[in-house]
Structure formats: C-alpha cells, structure tokens
Amino acid sequence: MRLGVLDVGSNTVHLLVVDxxxxxxxxxxxxxxxxxxLAELLDEDGAIGPAGVDRLVATIQRAVQAAEDQGCExxxxxxxxxxxEATNADKVxxxxxxxxxxxxxxxxxxxxxxxxxxxxxxxxGWSAGRLLVIxxxxxxxxxxxxxxxxxxxxxxxxLGAGRLxxxxxxxxxxxxxxVRALRRHVRAEIARTVGEFSxxxxxxxxxxxxxxxxxLARIAGAARESDGLYVQRELSRKSLQEWxxxxxxxxxxxxxxxxxxxxxRAQQLLAGALVAEGAMDLFGAHALEICPWAxxxxxxxxxxxxxxxx
Numbered sequence: 001m002r003l004g005v006l007d008v009g010s011n012t013v014h015l016l017v018v019d020x021x022x023x024x025x026x027x028x029x030x031x032x033x034x035x036x037x038l039a040e041l042l043d044e045d046g047a048i049g050p051a052g053v054d055r056l057v058a059t060i061q062r063a064v065q066a067a068e069d070q071g072c073e074x075x076x077x078x079x080x081x082x083x084x085e086a087t088n089a090d091k092v093x094x095x096x097x098x099x100x101x102x103x104x105x106x107x108x109x110x111x112x113x114x115x116x117x118x119x120x121x122x123x124x125g126w127s128a129g130r131l132l133v134i135x136x137x138x139x140x141x142x143x144x145x146x147x148x149x150x151x152x153x154x155x156x157x158x159l160g161a162g163r164l165x166x167x168x169x170x171x172x173x174x175x176x177x178x179v180r181a182l183r184r185h186v187r188a189e190i191a192r193t194v195g196e197f198s199x200x201x202x203x204x205x206x207x208x209x210x211x212x213x214x215x216l217a218r219i220a221g222a223a224r225e226s227d228g229l230y231v232q233r234e235l236s237r238k239s240l241q242e243w244x245x246x247x248x249x250x251x252x253x254x255x256x257x258x259x260x261x262x263x264x265r266a267q268q269l270l271a272g273a274l275v276a277e278g279a280m281d282l283f284g285a286h287a288l289e290i291c292p293w294a295x296x297x298x299x300x301x302x303x304x305x306x307x308x309x310x
C-alpha cells in the first residue's frame with residue numbers, strides 16, 4: 001500500500017510518502033516539505049498568531065493535495081511540540097480540521113521519544129543491544145533508552161534548537177555571554193534526567209536522529225546525504241567541541257555556507273550544537289552514529305504493525 005505521514009513539526013511541515021506493507025521495510029516514494037518554523041511564530045502569550053495559522057492551513061492543504069497526487073491510500077497526520085505547547089492549540093487544530101479535513105493527532109513528548117526509539121531499533125536491529133537514542137527537534141529534545149522495541153526510559157525536554165534560538169540567542173552572531181548562559185541552561189536541564197537512564201546500565205550503542213545531528217555530522221566530515229542511507233555516519237564529541245567556538249563566531253549567513261547546512265536551519269545550528277554537545281558529554285558519548293530513520297518512520301512502522309498481513 002502507499003502510505004503518507006504528515007508531520008507538523010516545530011521547523012517544517014513534512015509529508016513523507018512510502019510504499020509499505022507489514023513485515024517489509026517501507027520504501028520512500030515522495031517527500032514534500034515546507035519550512036514554517038512554528039516554534040519561532042509563537043507570540044508573547046505562547047499562541048500561534050493569525051498569520052502563522054493561515055500559513056499552517058495553506059501548507060497542510062498543499063500537502064494534502066500532494067498526498068492525493070501520489071495516490072496515498074492513507075495519510076497519518078500528527079503534530080509535535082510547537083502545536084502541543086501553543087496556548088491556542090485547540091483553536092488551531094479545529095481550524096485545520098475545518099478547512100483541510102485533516103485531524104492532527106498531537107503527540108506527547110514521551111510518545112515522540114518512544115516512536116523515534118522504535119525507528120532506531122528497527123534500523124539497527126537487536127544486535128545493537130542496549131540503545132540510547134537522542135533526537136533534537138525545533139521545539140524539544142527527546143532521549144530514550146532500552147533493549148527492546150519499547151524503551152525502558154523516555155523523556156522530552158524543552159531544548160529544541162528553534163525554541164532556544166528564539167528565546168536565548170539574540171544577535172547574529174550572538175553575544176558570547178548569551179552563548180555561555182545557554183550552555184549552562186542546557187546542561188542543567190539534561191543533567192536532571194541522567195540518573196533516570198544511568199540506573200539501567202551503560203548503553204551498548206548511542207545513536208542520534210534529526211536534521212540537527214545530520215548537519216553537525218556533515219560539517220565534521222561525515223558523508224553527504226546524496227551518498228545514500230546506508231553509508232555509516234558518525235559524530236565525535238571531539239569534532240563537535242572543535243566546531244562549537246567557530247559556529248558561535250559565525251553569522252547565520254556564514255553557517256549556511258557550511259557543507260550540508262540549509263539556510264533555513266543555519267540560524268538555529270549553534271543552539272542545536274550546544275544541546276548535542278551537552279547531551280553527548282553528560283551521557284558519556286565519545287561518539288555517536290547517525291540513524292537515517294526517526295519519528296516519521298516510527299509512526300509508519302507502528303501503523304504497519306497494526307495492519308493485517310497480506
């Protein structure tokens with residue numbers, strides 16, 4: 001069957017179309033995305049403003065048309081932290097459904113972490129052993145750990161790269177004191193959760209998902225995205241620490257000139273790097289492997305698990 005998953009995230013609205021059936025690896029057939037950066041469109045009261053809702057509705061309408069054009073039999077639609085935490089979330093969801101006929105399921109942070117963990121587990125297999133998965137989104141940071149497909153521990157923290165950039169890193173490039181303050185804040189937030197994971201023992205394999213980690217790995221020398229899904233990509237903490245002061249001194253325009261960094265993500269790359277470095281340090285990761293699959297694939301895999309076999 002041809003299945004679509006519509007992900008209304010803090011940075012992008014992304015429709016992924018796959019050809020899939022139970023027991024088989026879903027094969028990507030089409031990708032349609034638009035950068036909205038909803039996490040940066042919240043007003044002082046934490047609501048998505050009228051202009052932002054207008055843009056969201058129009059973007060979803062285009063995604064729905066793309067899904068129809070691609071022949072999707074089903075489209076699974078969900079939203080993450082930007083919509084979840086908006087003070088007017090109910091009104092936004094109601095308008096989206098009224099104007100697009102799309103019912104957005106709002107995932108909790110823990111659900112995001114569990115579904116991302118499922119995707120990573122299926123990608124690396126049982127031989128990966130005890131798996132620690134770290135994902136940096138636009139609005140939140142998800143961490144999950146476990147030996148099975150359902151993690152033993154899963155948390156979501158308000159440490160998304162877009163959120164932190166908008167709230168704590170003014171200036172282009174930002175002031176050095178603002179960077180230090182953000183580093184302290186990130187580490188204090190992550191440190192509160194370390195004990196919840198350490199009681200399960202040391203992970204056998206530490207992996208990361210998300211565009212932020214992919215871009216950091218790329219500028220540190222990992223293979224290009226065009227080289228394919230199956231090329232192993234790693235990010236070492238040493239390389240990341242070497243890049244951090246350089247990223248802090250660059251403007252967003254200069255960061256956009258780095259390998260693999262898109263103009264739309266360049267502004268928030270420094271915040272993402274600080275979160276990545278803090279997580280790797282506090283969890284004792286000298287290096288981690290980049291997982292090509294993440295939340296969208298986890299949603300697809302969970303749906304396929306509940307479909308009858310052919």
